[in-house]
Amino acid sequence: MVRRGLLAALAVGACLLVIGLWWAAQEDDPPEWVVWHTADLAGEPAWGEPERITLENRRVALWSGDEKVWQSEPDEPVQDVLWCDIDHDGRRELMLLCWRQGRYGQSRPFWEEETEEQVWSQHIFIYDWTGETAKPIWMASDLGVEVKSWSFTPENRLTLEERSGRVSAWDWISWGLSTLPERPETAELTVAALGENLIHRPIYDYALRKLDGNFDHLFTGVAEELARYDVTCLHQETIYVDQRQDYSDYPTFGTPVEVGEAVIRAGFDIVSCASNHALDKGTDAIDLTANLYRKAGILCPGIQPVEDGSYQPYQLLERQGITCAVLSYTQMTNGHALPEEAPYVLHTLEDEDLVRRDLTAAAEAADFVLVFVHWGTEYAAEPDETQRYWAQVFADCGADVVLGTHPHVLQPYEWVTGASGQRTLVYYSLGNYISAQTDEACRRGGMAYFTLNRVGEQCSVTDWGMKTVLTQRENGIYTTVIEHT
Template structure:
């Protein structure tokens, strides 16, 4: 997310912004992956730039995300039509111009038919990336644009892709859940179960603005696996509702397909991060700080934030990746 204070912080001259510094410390981790996916919860709707409740961010953000190592941005979320038809279309134009692939919103139904799901070939694996949202904050989706919404057709689409297309792994990025709730809801768990049964291999959630649980599920009957992350929290934002909103989660894994067709999800790891906000000479700076649980972390945090950071670190230790057995 990019709230207005973040835009002001990034301003280095009239109409000139430096957003790259936000990702300085986290970029090496992002670039290690063969494929890095993130949720873009703002628009590139042009000026005037705005934060909550109807976001529009400088185009420089797209360049910063590309340079930080991200490959794909999911765009189906409750803020994707904040700036109407123009904002949705311009966001896709900017992402295309920068070279960032995207999934979840489309210029029209023809484009959706051609580009949904987003199909990628990474190191010999065929991957399908799908992005859905629970809604758009009550703003009607402008014609002829399309936003992927969570509905009864979603699981049918996943099943169709599994049954009819040559995808080795299906990745579903889903905007769901209740804001600021640290525990996933029954609805999220039920929907994750439906997606797994339909054929999803990775189910990655966003929207609650706090990190929620992550599970590596295995169906002992079929040996099918799935990685479910109920919420990645806030990678970067200006939210300060409680320390939990100052943190995010990066999850990595290794996907493999054997010659006999068997698939595996291994080496599942996660990295917590903290949004550092430092006031210096009447200007605030934002940094995403990876948490290594060492003294190095505190050295990157301004002394005025040490207590908040300590509280988040303690909270982060309660969020663990659990191995679990299907059914959920």
């Protein structure tokens, strides 16, 4: 009995020793290979940023004068810090390369067990500065790789160098960081852009009554032609609503959301949404329209849902080794004031300095800059002085192609030389893609086409032109076709 009790005691002691060693191991620092950085970065208080961002003793602090207004958690030691615009909203975000015990912390997904091993894992945390504190917007789970160092440039975005020597590029795509494919040495992208999807009552009444709310016929006449291009674009003139009592025509439009569903099925990659009618049904309709396209993976520059919380001047399109920054602005809002609590829901030309900053940031972030702009004088066959002024601004700030709408008729296209000598292809007005307007000039719109070429880091626009499209009405059904002459 004594021997058996002694063996039991030894077994218990061994178990306690193992548990003690395991627990002690959990209290150790992260791996020895980690290089702990220090930093003292200057903010731009004029832009609402904190005055300083410091990294000392593995903790990051944000400062207002001598006052520390925010500090990272002591149990999440910070390896390095970046202060950069990672999500393309025109404002810098705080990025921490840090460590914690456990893969998830408070962000454990529901399918994981309640407990997790308390081993050290590496993470990337991203915060927005609200003006008073740092608000977390993206908290990565265990990275799954060992990141030795990182860097950020607007051209190459976020670069991670792993302990193994592997280097990868990352960017903020839609929501969160995603790895970017390796860039080929040469790349080419063909683009087609159509004018205003202007949905008058005769167009939606017939489809709702006779076609069970299916609007696919709006695009069947151009589907074959659009299939020839890598990227296709459309300007959505009227805002979407999902309640029948909100359907309406000129001067305050409300377009059935089923039209947007047809746009999605037609395969468009970019739908420009900044127009003088974007605020016709308030911010709820903007929320509906923007989220409809976002969920379908379609870029909808020019409008943002209220839930975004901040201004995001451009969106990025990554295709076939080419990155395009896409912006959309409207010159007018038909007297609708931007909501004070969320002025970013519609992008306008009201603040020229802001537009110039947007374009400069977009040019740094992408190979090409495409600008959709709602401007000019309705039914004028030639661009007015305001259009020419802004075309020069866009060219001076590095835009590659400008695609204009609002006049409802075709206007010329030409090259405009910017201040640095760069040439910008400007389509002053693509006219209507489809509408119930009966004037011959309003029934005939344009499809701009061009090719984006990149060789190394040298970019050029080639093979440009315009094809005409014609809106037809037969037996109550409106369609648009490519006009062959």
